[in-house]
Amino acid sequence: QVTLKESGPTLLKPTQTLTLTCSFSGFSLNTPGVGVAWVRQPPGQALEWLALIFWDDGKRYSTSLKTRLSITKDTSENRVVLTMTNMAPVDTARYYCVHVPGGVFFGDFWFDPWGPGIQVTVSS
């Protein structure tokens, strides 16, 4: 059974850097075709994809946020870390870690399952 769980700070001040950790079980990031992604959702708003890392350490970032994002993996510890710099109140959202189970070899990706998410608030 694949499970993921997010951890990190829940309250940040503007300009600070957010570092979130995704701890997962039930799969290995050494397995070809597998990935882990981050998606966020501001209160009452739609989903927004942020970043994705593949088994081969390939990385993809949201075009609008890529200058602020970094995603890394620790395969031996089954962890993925997302950092986002220069946080602002508009970055207040629930941040989800998600498993990317397939489609990669076709050039596609989708998200399943999702972690419970972590609510991050940015406020002075």
Add this chain to the structure above:
Amino acid sequence: DLVLTQSPDSLAVSLGERATINCKSSQSVLNRSYNKYFLTWYQQRPGQPPKLLIYWAFTRESGVPDRFSGSGSGTDFTLTISSLQAEDVATYYCQHLGTFGQGTKVEI
């Protein structure tokens, strides 16, 4: 950049009735090499993370009730709930790679 526009933003459907949600892409989502539409549907119940329903536009994820179906072609796609159940009250999202639609809220 590709944009996904869902319609309607919300709809109310009686129990047992059909719900239809549309997703229109600003560009084709067809991968011609594999003849697959890269279009995915999710369900997000209140207070919960999203759940995968359908990928490649038509393929139902294992365990998803068969009242959920995906259809469409080109740039226009539809998620249909054939007979709405109480547990289907949720917001539904379409997705193509790194882009999500704005969501459609389904109520009874």
